Amino acid sequence: MAHPGCSRWRRTRGFPALPIPGVLFRDVLPGLEDPDSFRTCISLLANHLRKTHGAKIDSERGVGCVLIRKRAHRVASYTLQNRQAELAIQKDTLEPGQEVVIVDDLLATGGTTCAAAELLGQLQAEALECVSLVELTSLKGREKLRAVPFSLLQYE
Numbered sequence: 001m002a003h004p005g006c007s008r009w010r011r012t013r014g015f016p017a018l019p020i021p022g023v024l025f026r027d028v029l030p031g032l033e034d035p036d037s038f039r040t041c042i043s044l045l046a047n048h049l050r051k052t053h054g055a056k057i058d059s060e061r062g063v064g065c066v067l068i069r070k071r072a073h074r075v076a077s078y079t080l081q082n083r084q085a086e087l088a089i090q091k092d093t094l095e096p097g098q099e100v101v102i103v104d105d106l107l108a109t110g111g112t113t114c115a116a117a118e119l120l121g122q123l124q125a126e127a128l129e130c131v132s133l134v135e136l137t138s139l140k141g142r143e144k145l146r147a148v149p150f151s152l153l154q155y156e
């Protein structure tokens, strides 16, 4: 069920047949470009995380952000439809034992989130939770994950 706050969030835009026929690409960018909608997304996720991890998330120091990147994002040109993706993280960005929330715009098959969790494991960091704006439930990504993921909006 969609989070009740989702009515205040400009939703997604669908691109049929992207990157291949049969796939409806759910683009979350319209909801991030609109200032009110962007604020709503952030505050809905932050409220959830404060509820589930209170003191850890709402510390006086706030939280930082570490990027996990697709390798393709590091080169000047790449094949858009190449679904063989690789993720990378800088080795010294997290300390062993550091607690992290994995945030991705969208959960589909769960491959990306699993790969992110594997990278965190390599650095001995601990994934507290995985959160996303959108979840494509028919792809059953949540079944692949060790922790129960949280998403604001679900599409089949």
Ligand SMILES: O=P(O)(O)OC[C@H]1O[C@H](OP(=O)(O)OP(=O)(O)O)[C@H](O)[C@@H]1O
Pocket (backbone or CB within 6 Å): 104, 105, 106, 107, 108, 109, 110, 111, 112, 113, 141
């Ligand atoms: O659960 P999964 O099946 O791994 O899919 C989730 C990923 O799919 C999208 O990335 P994509 O590479 O399609 O496009 P984007 O990075 O340009 O958003 C999205 O941003 C997630 O990272």
Ligand SMILES: Nc1ncnc2[nH]cnc12
Pocket (backbone or CB within 6 Å): 023, 024, 025, 026, 027, 106, 108, 109, 136
């Ligand atoms: N249908 C979809 N829309 C957006 N991102 C995706 N990642 C995997 N499938 C996707």
